[in-house]
Amino acid sequence: MGKALLRVQFALVWNSFAGGSRKKGARAGIAVAMVITAAAIAMMFSVTFDAMAAAYYEMGLGWFYFAFFLLVDFCLMLLGSVFTAKAQLFEAKDNAQLLAMPIPPGQILFSRMASLILVNGFFQLTVAVPAAVCWVLHCPVTPMGAAAFLLFCLCLPLTATAVSALVGWLISLATRGVRNKTLLTTVFTLAFLALYLYYYSKLMRSLSDLPALGAALAGKLNRVALLLIPGRAIAEGRLPDLLWSLAGMLLPFLLVSLVLSATYLRVLSANRDFARVVYREKAAKSGSAAGALYRRELARLASSSSYLVNSTLGVFAMIAGAVFLAVKGSALTALLSQLATYGFSGPLITAGLVVVLCFLSTMTTVTAPSISLEGRNLWIAQSLPVPAWTVLRAKLLLHLSLAVPAVLLPEAVLLILLRPGLPEALLILLVPPLFNVLVALIGLCANLLLPNLNWVTETAAVKNSAAVLIAIFGGWFLAAIPAVLCLAVPSLPPLGVLAGFGVLTALLSLLLLGWCRTSGARIFRRL
Amino acid sequence: MLRIEHLTKVYGDKKAVDDLTLHIAPGEIYGFIGHNGAGKTTTIKSCCGILQFDHGEIAVDGVSLKRDPIECKRRLAYIPDNPDLYEFLSGIRYLNFIADIYGVSASDRAARIRRYGDLLELTGDLAQPVSAYSHGMKQKLAIIAAWLHDPRLIIMDEPFVGLDPKASHTLKVMMREHCDRGGAIFFSTHVLEVAEKLCDRVAIIKSGRLVKAGTMEDVKGDTSLEDVFLELEEDHG
Known part of the structure; x- marks a missing residue:
């Protein structure tokens, strides 16, 4: 049953990209276009990472390089999936149909989250590949550091999906019963995007003076354990840091999954009606087709x-x-x-x-x-x-x-x-x-x-x-x-x-x- | 009013409709009956100009659908088997959209919306978004939209599905009134009792081919339409 749901979800994701095309040539063309798109975005990130890798390694700020990678990676996945999560988890048109079937609501939730994780994994490739390549080209790699990097790449999409699902659920909850929900959601999204762009551009502007930026930011961020510990786990290959980081990434996913699967049926079947507006006839106006x-x-x-x-x-x-x-x-x-x-x-x-x-x-x-x-x-x-x-x-x-x-x-x-x-x-x-x-x-x-x-x-x-x-x-x-x-x-x-x-x-x-x-x-x- | 001549529609190597010929005259309620997958919806969509057919000719009120599809569409209204309407509009905005497209004057649209809205008991809900409507309410809205531009021909695919008994009765009255004014109605249904009581003529289709057509008396004779239908299904099985 779970496999069947997963197949449907993955087919939906692919179908939405492929535009329903069944021709092999068209599908191959779309796959190539997607790879080129990912490569173009990866190239943009590689410019940033290439400028950072050697400079930060020499300053002993390797941990900051990877903390920066994880932060950008996480934000990109969150930005890319938060509204998909809201739509796919809580507002999908086939929710009622699936809930009527003898499928535990948790399985419906996990099949939908699995497709989100897959899409997030695709987003992640555009950041992780340039980050890894730029580091390998300029700096030494320890086996433990490489293992930590790979494990984080596997786990971070889970964390991002969990946070997306949570934020999507909160937006869905906050806008339920609100008439102008489009306006509210749009304002929220634009504010979120503006903040992201503001801080990202501020960071990019400072990249011209990497050592000063690194020292300044690293000084501030080494107090933020969430960034320091996973960054150190990759750069310095410390096992306790790796374990703490994995726990920090997986725990939100497990918690959100538990809470959402326990409340999924209640959330989806909640009354979404808003106040009924009674029609009052007004003077009709005609217009052109x-x-x-x-x-x-x-x-x-x-x-x-x-x-x-x-x-x-x-x-x-x-x-x-x-x-x-x-x-x-x-x-x-x-x-x-x-x-x-x-x-x-x-x-x-x-x-x-x-x-x-x-x-x-x-x-x-x-x-x-x-x-x-x-x-x-x-x-x-x-x-x-x-x-x-x-x-x-x-x-x-x-x-x-x-x-x-x-x-x-x-x-x-x-x-x-x-x-x-x-x-x-x-x-x-x-x-x-x-x-x-x-x-x-x-x-x-x-x-x-x-x-x-x-x-x-x-x-x-x-x-x-x-x-x-x-x-x-x-x-x-x-x-x-x-x-x-x-x-x-x-x-x-x-x-x-x-x-x-x-x-x-x-x-x-x-x-x-x-x-x-x-x-x-x-x-x-x-x- | 509607002339279907040698209509053929092929999907891959399957003939969904095979050399179908039907004539629907003004003033007639024409029922279209067949099992699931018999080709009813394909025929109906072809008549409305939303499905391209392979062979044959369709004319609405003397106008060829192939030569002048826009004029044909102006003279007919279509209600699909599933009323998927614009959920981002309110009921009244949907009706105004349809009225603008068909060029219905402000006074005519106000009068018709009031009349049909009251008849189908939907007037009070017209300010609601379509997304908040039940299946039956969407079906009622689709019916009002179809009647809104006073078309010569109304084509409906399973129009009674989702309607409550009162609305079903109202629709039957509206259909009869429309035909009494010189219009025509062509509709598919699985409810043979409704077809038997309502239709002037009926056609039975099986596997894309017409197996029987004529006035209700000619088709059913002394038996019921259900008996005739089941007998024909077995004969042509």
């Missing part, structure tokens, strides 16, 4: 914190960036003046800023899960007397109505701060919004080709989705083109590269738009 479809997309986005937070991170980033620039504009101008002294020309800086805005734009992925999110309601959109393209256009318009005004905000602040010439101003104003059109179209096309309509939780369609990965990394790949060209071929005029990139973006957008209107619409009708 296109407007109705747009409002439907907006309502879907606003109703799901998972969709809202994960798909509009770029919008929040743009707004935060614009506010930051408006408040700390002098810091930017000082930085740009400093860059100018290193030989970075004004046009090159303009190109760099446009590339940054394009990279941030890839974090808005409203269209990428929008087909999958139709799920079991797909019959409604397919039976409406409107062309399939009208339905798809509403999805595109929602993405653009959020992303384009958001990107215009930092653009406006940049124009005020930098006061560039007309050609540069036009490129700043036009290229990022055009790029947003392309990102929206990539997401829509990818989801038309790789839809996952049989999800059990919305989070699966939003987060574990091949289409979302394609939209993000396809966007990164394209946004990197002008940066690579400008840096690799300095003889090319940066504004010319940027203009060429704008034309390429427009052409690709037109191509994808044409595909969506014809083949895409046909695919949607036949889903």
Whole structure:
């Protein structure tokens, strides 16, 4: 019974990534894309670890290196799985069906937690592999240290999953019976994310002076046993530290598992009704079909914190960036003046800023899960007397109505701060919004080709989705083109590269738009 | 009102619907009966334009579904076997969404929502999110949505499942009224007693093929519809 549940859970995880594709070639392609994605993230972490390993070893702060690894690893897994845990453990659509079967509730819980552990293990690889490789390249390794590292890699996903499940349970409990639960959950998530990014960026800024940072942080953190002991267990291979650390990692998992399995049935079967609102007839207003479809997309986005937070991170980033620039504009101008002294020309800086805005734009992925999110309601959109393209256009318009005004905000602040010439101003104003059109179209096309309509939780369609990965990394790949060209071929005029990139973006957008209107619409009708 | 000519739909190497021909006239309530997996839902989804068929022709009110699917969809309403509606909308917002799509004027939609909402005793719950509805309430909402744009043809897949006895009776009255106004209804059901009492004509399908069709009197003769159905099942087994 347990095995059958596990098989279903793992199949759901894989299916949500694979978009339901049964073709061997497509599955292999998705697996390769996932490996490339993981490798790209691992490369980013390896830059940090490579800078730290030798420096901290020489300072006798090896324990801090591994404590840093464990902390980053834990936070990444927590961030990646907390809302999946909430959706998968407490809000899955098949909970009632499974509870009606002769399966102990604890087994349902463990099968769901097992798939979360698997996903966390995948996240962990992106941090653990670069941390291990960078250390091995620069520093000696003891057998006990290696064993401790491997054991921690096995146990930490359990701890992260336990904390995710606990936080997910608390959020689920706190928002039960609340009407505007999306707003509450979104605010909570954004606050959590902002804190994580604040401390991470603060740490990264300090990396330029590793010894000072290490000494300062290590001095503070060696009083935190939670970090000191496991860090020391790997770096110095101390057996008591290893045992204490393992106990510290496994205990939360065991405790949370015990508490949740004992209360799982009660939690799931608790009355979730909120106060009944009696309908009072108001004057009816009529609107257009296109407007109705747009409002439907907006309502879907606003109703799901998972969709809202994960798909509009770029919008929040743009707004935060614009506010930051408006408040700390002098810091930017000082930085740009400093860059100018290193030989970075004004046009090159303009190109760099446009590339940054394009990279941030890839974090808005409203269209990428929008087909999958139709799920079991797909019959409604397919039976409406409107062309399939009208339905798809509403999805595109929602993405653009959020992303384009958001990107215009930092653009406006940049124009005020930098006061560039007309050609540069036009490129700043036009290229990022055009790029947003392309990102929206990539997401829509990818989801038309790789839809996952049989999800059990919305989070699966939003987060574990091949289409979302394609939209993000396809966007990164394209946004990197002008940066690579400008840096690799300095003889090319940066504004010319940027203009060429704008034309390429427009052409690709037109191509994808044409595909969506014809083949895409046909695919949607036949889903 | 609905002409199905030589409809064939193949899944892999299995013919789900095989050369099916049916004509439903204005004013008729047409029942569609068959065992599980006989091809009823496939036929119904093909008629609504949400499933592409391989051969044959379907016309709604004289308009070819292949040539002008949008015009066909404008003239019909569809209620699926499972009322999976938008759970992120309230009942009234769902109805307004449907009314906007079909271009129902503000005054007509207000009057129809009030009328059908009261008939099915759902008016008081229209402000609730659909996610808070029971299966029966979702079915009632789907029925109101189907009647909202006053379609010429209403196609329903197992419409009585989940409805309480009073709502079932109300639906039967609504169906008859609709046909008396010149509309037509094509629906599938497993409840043979309902089909026997309600339908003007009936078609029985088995393994994708039509085995019997005609007026209720022609099909059942002196026996009951249930006896005819079971006999046909055995004959064509």
